[in-house]
Amino acid sequence: MHNIIRQLRADQGWSQAHLADLLDVSRQTVNALETGRYDPSLPLAFSIARLFSRPIEEIFQPDQESA
């Protein structure tokens, strides 16, 4: 999955640690999400979408469209 979390965070001027606090996760998790090493669970993906007031599909896109 590709995501635009890093860009959205930068737009807000937040650090990874601050975003981690807002999402109630670790900074390590935010880093893993931003670098694409980890795809979040649905509840976390919804929390991210809610925080940035955007639909999930605008934040997360599959690397390749599957049938």
Next chain:
Amino acid sequence: MERGLKEKRSYSVYRKELWLAIAVYIVLLMGAIRLARPMDDSILRTALLVSPMIGFGLMIRAIVRHVARIDEYQRLRMLESFSIAMAITGAVTFTYGFLETAGFPKVSMFSVWIVMGASWALVCGARALRDR
């Protein structure tokens, strides 16, 4: 890089709970060695000798609470690292078992703890370096 406030608090609580449990274990262990060892066989002696496990129980409690506090990614990483560390521990201990048959000195079963801890540290360190 800096941890978030909630993460810092979570790790701080874990450290406090774990060190308290270790302290309880050490105090009870010292008590068991001093009081129970010289005693004659009895239920009280047995209970005193096994009493350090109360501290061990508190350690388990601290770890369970910590695993419940950490987030989904940390939990996944922990499980992966633990699985790899256990596989390494198995390989090392089995290898040494064969070497003992070949004449190497007998080593206490307690050394498995050391291999387990060292494997865990090695895996965590290697993964941290790789993720940089």
